Amino acid sequence: MFLVAAALSASALLVWWTIPFLYPFLLGWLLAYALNPLVRFFQDKARFPRWLAVGSALLLFTAASLALISFLVMRLVDELMSLSGSLQELIAWGESSFRALIAKPEIQSMIGDINDFYRANPDYKETIHSGLSNTAQAITHAGTELVGLLLGGIVRVLYSLPAVATIAVVVLLASFFIGKDWEKYTRKIKLSLPRGLVRRTGTVWTDLRHALFGYLRAQLIMISITAGFVILGLWILGVRHALSIGLLIGFVDLLPYLGVGAAMIPWIAYAFLSGDWHLGTGLSILYAIVLIARQFIEPKVLASSVGLEPLSTLVAMFVGLQLFGIAGLIVGPILMVVLAACRRAHVFRDIGRYVKYGRKRA
Numbered sequence: 001m002f003l004v005a006a007a008l009s010a011s012a013l014l015v016w017w018t019i020p021f022l023y024p025f026l027l028g029w030l031l032a033y034a035l036n037p038l039v040r041f042f043q044d045k046a047r048f049p050r051w052l053a054v055g056s057a058l059l060l061f062t063a064a065s066l067a068l069i070s071f072l073v074m075r076l077v078d079e080l081m082s083l084s085g086s087l088q089e090l091i092a093w094g095e096s097s098f099r100a101l102i103a104k105p106e107i108q109s110m111i112g113d114i115n116d117f118y119r120a121n122p123d124y125k126e127t128i129h130s131g132l133s134n135t136a137q138a139i140t141h142a143g144t145e146l147v148g149l150l151l152g153g154i155v156r157v158l159y160s161l162p163a164v165a166t167i168a169v170v171v172l173l174a175s176f177f178i179g180k181d182w183e184k185y186t187r188k189i190k191l192s193l194p195r196g197l198v199r200r201t202g203t204v205w206t207d208l209r210h211a212l213f214g215y216l217r218a219q220l221i222m223i224s225i226t227a228g229f230v231i232l233g234l235w236i237l238g239v240r241h242a243l244s245i246g247l248l249i250g251f252v253d254l255l256p257y258l259g260v261g262a263a264m265i266p267w268i269a270y271a272f273l274s275g276d277w278h279l280g281t282g283l284s285i286l287y288a289i290v291l292i293a294r295q296f297i298e299p300k301v302l303a304s305s306v307g308l309e310p311l312s313t314l315v316a317m318f319v320g321l322q323l324f325g326i327a328g329l330i331v332g333p334i335l336m337v338v339l340a341a342c343r344r345a346h347v348f349r350d351i352g353r354y355v356k357y358g359r360k361r362a
Contacts, residue, residue, distance in 0.1 A: 024167050028174025032182060035061060039179060054179040058172055075244060215333055218301045225297060226253045226260060226290055233286035237279060260290050312336060 019026075035057040042053035178185065227250025234242035249263045264287045271280035320332020 024170040025174045025178075027171045029178050031058075031061070031171060031175040032179035035175070035179060036182065051180045054176055057179070058176055062172065215337060221301050222294065222297070223250045223253055225293065226250045229290050229293060230260070230286065233282070233289070237282040237286070239279070260287065264290075 032054075035054070038057040038060070039050070039053045042048040042056055043050065046053075048056065227246045230249045231242050231246030234246055239245065249260055252263045253260050264283060268280055268283045268287065271277075271283060316332040316336035317328070318332070320328025320335070322328070324331050
């Protein structure tokens with residue numbers, strides 16, 4: 001048992017230490033694996049040699065990725081320009097609302113009472129002014145830090161572009177070389193490993209591939225359903241930029257616990273506070289429809305695509321969040337899927353028998 005524990009610990013440490021150096025090649029292997037069906041299509045239908053089929057598949061993938069990124073960036077710039085105009089309108093609305101609030105007789109009477117209190121209790125004046133000044137400074141400091149974080153994030157993104165481009169080139173080159181000699185590498189790996197291990201690994205990988213791609217497919221389905229409902233609802237309500245807002249809310253749906261509410265609830269509150277009861281009521285109905293639809297659809301999608309129960313998925317996401325932070329929301333379910341695949345392939349049973357008997361028994 002000590003040897004098994006030592007081997008597992010050494011393997012985990014080895015993986016942990018080597019991932020920072022090998023992850024571009026792992027990504028290249030995953031990309032080559034994902035593009036294999038397209039490569040085979042080029043080989044079978046277009047009669048391309050292997051190297052040309054791999055190169056054509058990578059070229060199509062790169063072109064599609066660049067086109068998508070360009071579209072998203074252009075759309076984001078357009079939306080930011082539109083948002084800047086909306087912010088100006090929001091600031092103007094806030095100023096006019098504040099003036100209207102101050103001009104109300106009730107507020108004027110309250111201000112008169114405060115002045116009378118100041119005159120009757122001059123000792124409290126300095127204390128109140130100090131508290132208001134500290135509050136204003138705290139708000140200003142928080143706003144300055146927020147702006148600094150945003151600007152710092154933009155600067156970090158710009159600085160990281162050369163490194164990202166370099167990694168992308170390495171990934172594409174690794175994917176080309178791995179994909180070109182895919183059969184040769186696969187054959188060498190199979191010949192270098194024991195037959196039983198190859199059989200077990202193949203079983204785990206088949207189950208894992210189905211579960212992982214099923215999990216990604218389930219998330220894509222849920223995001224698409226959410227975005228579709230939101231886009232349709234916003235279009236009916238006559239909201240401008242319904243497509244962009246719907247896609248953004250669909251992406252926000254990945255957030256744990258909050259989901260669509262992280263975007264919809266503040267929007268609904270703002271609509272009601274600004275006096276737009278029509279929009280606020282419509283958004284509230286739309287939010288309720290999205291929540292009800294998700295409650296009916298999500299368990300079935302997760303069960304059919306991943307094979308995990310909704311409660312197990314929630315537990316895995318929460319544990320992953322506690323252990324790994326935000327990344328744990330993805331790592332947790334993936335680890336759950338890996339453990340389930342190993343259990344179905346009897347990996348734990350074989351390890352237990354090896355620990356108990358010193359060798360694997362049938």
